[in-house]
Amino acid sequence: MKHGKVVVVTGASGGVGRATARAFAERGARVALLARGREGLAAAADEVERAGGEALVVSVDVSDAKAVEDAAQQVVDAFGHIDVWVNNAFTGVFAPFTEITPDEFRRVTEVTYLGYVFGTRAALRHMQPRDRGTIVQVGSALAYRGIPLQSAYCGAKHAIQGFNESLRCELLHSGSGVRTTMVQLPGLNTPQFDWVLNRMPGRARPVAPVYQPEIAARAVVHAAFHPRRREYWVGGSTAATLIANAVMPGVLDRYLARTNIEAQQEEGEHSGPGNLWAPADGPHGRDHGAHGRFDDEAVHRSPQDWLSRNRARMGVGLVAAAAGALGVVATSGLRRRG
Template identity: 80%
Template structure:
């Protein structure tokens, strides 16, 4: 059963911040919040994507506030949070989602490139969380959602910088969660671990592979991730959500047989992360500048893998409805027990 403050948050127009909102999962998440009437602050660097995302938010029924910011700049993030609080009066939900990545063997990534991925993908979450807490702790209310990945537990080849950052987010979030629990704070932090998602990142990420970068199958549509994130924002007492059967399988297998996964990924993950298309592998790159501006285009929420992507996930539905299923199983067990007792009494 949801706590009173969670019911309140889910029953009114919340003031929501989504980072990395110009495309992909962030874009789909912003629209999902808007569909329930929330006011949504869209944080990202690219202007074309932000403008298009704002239009989608408004068409979905929400109110949009566009804030152009580099999440690796701590002061800029603080200023962005203050701008949101000034415009909306408060911050109820903060979704950390912005990231950068490189597809390349570790030895082909320069120190500056590795640092940049870490600053955006890890420190961007740290700076975003700090800015959110500045506004949530005085009110003793709010939820911070860290958008993670199966790669927060299980590193794979060719994404060392990204995997390292996601592992760091996992440890940081657990540490913060313990501190909030110790203080008895009603500010919540939760993490949503995602599977491979059909987003435009594979067409703009810095790529040094022979072929075009692609997600490891199975692939899910960004709306699947968005539903889980919106649900997590309203049920922040739960420490973590897994999205997709592949995420659950990966995390369980890694806990049971990590050495086996090392060898399996060494054999399969190089080919699984690239298409055979040659000559088109280098996208515009968004490591140092946004891929959609100033002369770029709006990439939207979906990538080029619509035909193979799953629009739903039974595992994600179960994860969101775990409490309801538990109650149903309890009632069912009670009914069966009552029937058995009745039969015994008639003997």
């Protein structure tokens, strides 16, 4: 990225968005940071600048289509164009479906699903006239496999999956130079588990194994520059979940019903009111950063993620190894016949 790609990241004030903005900045990008939380945005901008990038802060609620369009125009006014748009912003409610109010379910859907729709529309408005650009949808294993206590979030992620597939087909049909891809993530050590509106007795937590957000950020950056792949799976747990769901979804239903209520909770008091209706750093003026409270157990590397990002290289290596093996066998056979 010698000339400094222009990258927009939604949900950039914390978690995966924060780590992703920093990862792009390390490659010299000009990064537009979109989110509601002003304290988190200010801290994210400082990190981008220190990492070698250039930051533009835009405070916006992604559930407001007009506000997202205006934010995109701000980016173009400041940086001239948009090369990469990363949809990442979300919110959630941690409760059984019957304990989530209609307004809460609607709000999760508006932010987590329609926020991606509005972000994608704003990106296309500026990318299509140039006939180039990449849109990365930050997804989850839950885009394919719903789990208990997260019906609103899982529903939104499933919707993003279907929407993105439809859009991808349309872009391919038109021969567009604009690309879209999706990155399916595992449980991550982000502040989201202290942000979700929680109605359960225990404190919310990700299902183990837990990965650091920098693993997700690396995958998002890679996807942005290798968008011909329709999607990337990050983490062994994501791969195992998606394969199991494809092969034996009924068995997985029963397994998750038996294990996942407890697996998503731990002892401790809820840390706050959540970020459903207002940013988590709002009245308290606190920057939450990229990491959550699970640093002691979170892993920093994912062999599966490396294999996913280097699939072509591995394929060439396997072909070369196979050719070499065949050559050895053939030579050995000739020697025996000689």
